[in-house]
Amino acid sequence: MxxxxxxxxxxxxxxxxxxxxxxxxxxxxxxxxxxxxxxxxxxxxxxxxxxxxxxxxxxxxxxxxxxxxxxxxxxxxxxxxxxxxxxxxxxxxQRKDYKFFKCPSCKALLRVPKGKGRIRVVCKKCGTAFERKT
Ligand SMILES: [Zn+2]
Known part of the structure; x- marks a missing residue:
């Protein structure tokens, strides 16, 4: 069988x-x-x-x-x-230590430290810079 x-x-x-x-x-x-x-x-x-x-x-x-x-x-x-x-x-x-943003041009996910005030974020993928409050 x-x-x-x-x-x-x-x-x-x-x-x-x-x-x-x-x-x-x-x-x-x-x-x-x-x-x-x-x-x-x-x-x-x-x-x-x-x-x-x-x-x-x-x-x-x-x-x-x-x-x-x-x-x-x-x-x-x-x-x-x-x-x-x-x-x-x-x-x-990681929500207590970092804040997450999406790049406005390439939509890549970016992680920045929290509590640093208003900072300039530069996308590692495409180089686009934008300001965000952390
Ligand atoms: Zn980008």
Missing amino acids: KQKFAKFMYGRYGMDSLSKFLTYLALILIIVSAFLRPYTKIVFFVLSVLCLFLTYFRCFSKDVPKRRAENVKYLAFRRRITDWFMLRRDMWK
């Missing part, structure tokens, strides 16, 4: 981060659908089935380069979201 499955999976893509995410999403959708009205319940249930179908399709797919490229895109997207939250967490931790 184990050998049969191994033979079946030979050359197939298998599980990756995107497939795991889709599986968890399907599980969450099923749990949420239990608390909804009949019509929306069906919508959530169909979405969860689609997620599971996509997971199995990706796991058993033999087009490994395409599945890998999808996973890379997913990981980059996930990274952008986690980076956004990590930055907000760091800003929150």
Whole structure:
């Protein structure tokens, strides 16, 4: 039995981060659908089935380069979201010592020490200078 499955999976893509995410999403959708009205319940249930179908399709797919490229895109997207939250967490931790500004021309995030009065801030990225109260 184990050998049969191994033979079946030979050359197939298998599980990756995107497939795991889709599986968890399907599980969450099923749990949420239990608390909804009949019509929306069906919508959530169909979405969860689609997620599971996509997971199995990706796991058993033999087009490994395409599945890998999808996973890379997913990981980059996930990274952008986690980076956004990590930055907000760091800003929150440093809020007593630093003040944060966005550069008016390139929108880069700038950090300056707090309590220095009105200072001239120079963007490290583009060199634009502007005055702000800290
Ligand atoms: Zn700038």
